[in-house]
Amino acid sequence: MHDIPQLLISTVLLGGIYALIAVGLTLIFGIMRVVNFAHGEFLMLGMYLAFWAFTLIAMDPYLVLLPAIPLFFLAGLATYALVMRGVIHASHNVQIFTTVGLSLALQNVALVLWTGDFRFIRPWYYSTVVRLGDTAFNVSQIAAFAVAMAFTAALFAFMRWSYTGRVMRATAQDREAASLMGIDADRVYAFTWAIGIVCVGIAGVLLAPLYPVYPTAGLQFVLLAYVVVVLGGLGDMVGALLGSLIVAAVEVVGSYVFGTAWKEVLYFLLFIAILLIRPAGLFGQRGAESLGV
Amino acid sequence: MRHWKATLVVSALVALAGLAVTSSQGQPLQGEYKIGVLEPLTGPLAFEGKRHLEGYEIMRDMINERGGVMGKKLVFAVGDATDPTAAASEATRLITREGVKIITGTYSSTLCGAASEATSRQNAIYWETSCVDPRFTRRGLKNVFRTEIDGTGFGWYNIEFIAKHLAPRFNLKPNQLKVAFLSEDSSYGQGVTEAARQRAKQEFGMSEVAAEYYAFATTNDFTPIILKLKALNPDIVHHIARGNDAVIFWRQSREQNFLFKALVHAGATGYGSPDFGKALGADGNAPFALLEPGPGFRLEALRPEGQRVEKAFRDIVQQKTGSYPLGGHQLAAGGLWLLKLVLDQARTDDLDKFRAAVMALDLPVGSSVNGWGVKFAENGQNSNERVQHYMLQWQGGQLVTVWPEEFTTNRAKWIPLGAWDQRK
Numbered sequence: 001m002h003d004i005p006q007l008l009i010s011t012v013l014l015g016g017i018y019a020l021i022a023v024g025l026t027l028i029f030g031i032m033r034v035v036n037f038a039h040g041e042f043l044m045l046g047m048y049l050a051f052w053a054f055t056l057i058a059m060d061p062y063l064v065l066l067p068a069i070p071l072f073f074l075a076g077l078a079t080y081a082l083v084m085r086g087v088i089h090a091s092h093n094v095q096i097f098t099t100v101g102l103s104l105a106l107q108n109v110a111l112v113l114w115t116g117d118f119r120f121i122r123p124w125y126y127s128t129v130v131r132l133g134d135t136a137f138n139v140s141q142i143a144a145f146a147v148a149m150a151f152t153a154a155l156f157a158f159m160r161w162s163y164t165g166r167v168m169r170a171t172a173q174d175r176e177a178a179s180l181m182g183i184d185a186d187r188v189y190a191f192t193w194a195i196g197i198v199c200v201g202i203a204g205v206l207l208a209p210l211y212p213v214y215p216t217a218g219l220q221f222v223l224l225a226y227v228v229v230v231l232g233g234l235g236d237m238v239g240a241l242l243g244s245l246i247v248a249a250v251e252v253v254g255s256y257v258f259g260t261a262w263k264e265v266l267y268f269l270l271f272i273a274i275l276l277i278r279p280a281g282l283f284g285q286r287g288a289e290s291l292g293v
Numbered sequence: 294m295r296h297w298k299a300t301l302v303v304s305a306l307v308a309l310a311g312l313a314v315t316s317s318q319g320q321p322l323q324g325e326y327k328i329g330v331l332e333p334l335t336g337p338l339a340f341e342g343k344r345h346l347e348g349y350e351i352m353r354d355m356i357n358e359r360g361g362v363m364g365k366k367l368v369f370a371v372g373d374a375t376d377p378t379a380a381a382s383e384a385t386r387l388i389t390r391e392g393v394k395i396i397t398g399t400y401s402s403t404l405c406g407a408a409s410e411a412t413s414r415q416n417a418i419y420w421e422t423s424c425v426d427p428r429f430t431r432r433g434l435k436n437v438f439r440t441e442i443d444g445t446g447f448g449w450y451n452i453e454f455i456a457k458h459l460a461p462r463f464n465l466k467p468n469q470l471k472v473a474f475l476s477e478d479s480s481y482g483q484g485v486t487e488a489a490r491q492r493a494k495q496e497f498g499m500s501e502v503a504a505e506y507y508a509f510a511t512t513n514d515f516t517p518i519i520l521k522l523k524a525l526n527p528d529i530v531h532h533i534a535r536g537n538d539a540v541i542f543w544r545q546s547r548e549q550n551f552l553f554k555a556l557v558h559a560g561a562t563g564y565g566s567p568d569f570g571k572a573l574g575a576d577g578n579a580p581f582a583l584l585e586p587g588p589g590f591r592l593e594a595l596r597p598e599g600q601r602v603e604k605a606f607r608d609i610v611q612q613k614t615g616s617y618p619l620g621g622h623q624l625a626a627g628g629l630w631l632l633k634l635v636l637d638q639a640r641t642d643d644l645d646k647f648r649a650a651v652m653a654l655d656l657p658v659g660s661s662v663n664g665w666g667v668k669f670a671e672n673g674q675n676s677n678e679r680v681q682h683y684m685l686q687w688q689g690g691q692l693v694t695v696w697p698e699e700f701t702t703n704r705a706k707w708i709p710l711g712a713w714d715q716r717k
Binding site: 003006007010014017107108111115116117118119120122127129136137138211212214215216219220221223224251252253255256259260261263264 | 335336337338339340341342343478505506507508510511512513514516517518520521524536537540541544547548549550566568571572574576
């Protein structure tokens with residue numbers, strides 16, 4: 001019974017990290033209707049950016065966030081122009097093969113450039129533990145959670161209240177009608193892809209003080225992000241946030257109550273059940289072409 | 294003048310080529326003998342696969358300086374076994390396209406089964422140097438051999454260390470010990486853990502307080518299991534980790550102030566990987582890992598022929614990498630050296646004659662690289678008793694040999710483990 005506060009905190013902190021990864025994925029799907037199988041590799045690149053900035057110029061990972069935003073935005077624009085633009089109107093099969101190909105290419109470029117070694121950064125607060133009553137947590141976890149929540153909230157506000165956000169939602173709802181209103185759908189897609197990549201790149205930077213980086217580090221997290229996105233409703237940002245907390249809760253409580261081996265069984269059972277009962281996801285509107293924001 | 298220069302260049306090239314195929318003992322090598330080397334060089338296991346390949350290459354060069362194999366220069370055709378499917382297809386390619394008759398590899402228990410099955414279908418020889426899945430040599434395949442200890446041997450050694458070394462230092466009898474078993478869920482983790490569980494219970498009557506498996510690639514938070522184990526208050530945590538799961542578990546155990554008397558692991562992954570020390574530095578002091586020998590290992594404890602080959606290998610690794618040989622280097626090199634001994638004896642890669650030479654090889658502990666001995670069983674498994682293993686401990690950011698004590702100048706520290714901030 002006295003473990004419940006710790007389990008709750010672990011759920012919330014883990015859920016926050018999953019949320020930032022999932023939000024970028026759901027944004028790209030919601031507007032572009034593309035499932036990005038290279039999402040984990042951009043997470044890995046974010047982790048490497050933090051690693052090299054720390055190793056080469058002793059730059060704190062949280063300061064790396066500042067250059068990371070424009071850098072990943074540019075990386076997003078570049079990959080859209082070079083890879084995604086050509087397949088944006090192609091069938092889903094072609095899009096899947098393209099993003100899987102991008103994923104493998106990025107993994108292997110990382111392997112060639114930086115080898116398969118696990119790499120770690122150890123900032124001064126690396127092993128700083130905060131204790132509150134019966135609970136304990138690493139300070140990097142709290143920082144990652146806080147930044148993840150702030151960034152998700154900012155993105156939510158941007159999509160809801162900014163002119164560009166409205167343009168993006170309009171394009172998602174009816175691309176042809178948006179085009180007739182003078183909206184350049186290609187620019188919207190490029191911008192959406194870049195924002196999605198910024199989200200996951202930032203998540204990578206935030207994870208770097210907590211987890212080692214290696215060329216396939218993204219796979220460790222991104223599989224869960226797909227579960228989260230389907231659970232919450234593909235394209236639904238609030239759903240992704242709540243889905244992250246649900247998956248984290250299933251993982252944490254399932255491990256504690258039933259055993260670690262059962263956690264994946266549990267959340268994949270939940271995943272299948274959602275697909276069977278409510279294919280649009282818990283919060284997605286059935287048949288609606290909207291972001292739900 | 295031009296003619297004179299050309300003659301000089303050609304002469305130099307001929308001399309260089311001659312040097313390349315002449316052993317240091319002055320025996321010219323007659324042609325080349327090619328074997329297939331299969332390791333995960335891309336994908337999630339590449340970090341360790343590349344170390345193994347480096348170990349193979351170092352030992353290949355050392356072998357070629359010592360007369361090659363069967364009087365020929367040993368050369369490699371390398372395949373990338375990124376996953377079990379690739380392992381099988383690359384094994385087939387190496388045999389059918391590269392024409393090799395022997396394949397060695399593949400580091401991981403998830404790969405060696407598929408690679409050896411494909412090799413068997415092509416009627417070639419499979420020489421495993423690293424994977425420890427106990428099922429590997431239980432399939433009745435006559436062409437499959439393993440130089441490394443199997444998972445049951447890892448489990449056996451770990452419990453031997455716990456019962457014979459740790460328990461007396463805790464002032465407890467083995468049957469008073471409470472052990473929590475935690476492991477990643479691959480065939481490697483399961484093989485080691487199940488063997489350890491069986492021996493702990495049946496031979497020593499230890500109390501098992503938990504037995505938990507997890508998927509190492511997708512477990513990002515160990516807090517729930519740590520809370521559960523903390524409530525069970527084990528003396529020993531027997532944790533078979535695969536990669537960064539060791540780092541996360543150790544770091545989060547510290548955060549949750551989970552106290553136990555010792556943590557014991559087996560294998561060159563997880564706590565046995567240099568990455569654990571790189572991640573945690575002195576905060577990673579204290580875990581034990583069953584491995585090949587590390588710093589502190591007494592060369593003079595080996596037989597004279599073992600001393601010679603071990604010293605030469607250690608010196609070359611030091612020269613090439615600037616460090617003591619790592620587990621991946623040692624497994625690959627130790628296995629390749631034994632392959633040389635077999636091929637030199639058999640003088641052929643004909644399966645029947647090769648197999649006869651394997652079965653005839655009989656070397657006591659301390660005769661070869663890593664202090665290993667050799668005696669293969671009919672199922673192709675080198676004897677667990679001959680493949681001497683050692684317990685290493687993280688001390689000051691470095692893995693050092695601490696057991697068996699006759700093989701080392703170092704002693705195990707922090708027994709039992711004190712508070713987390715008292716392990717410096």
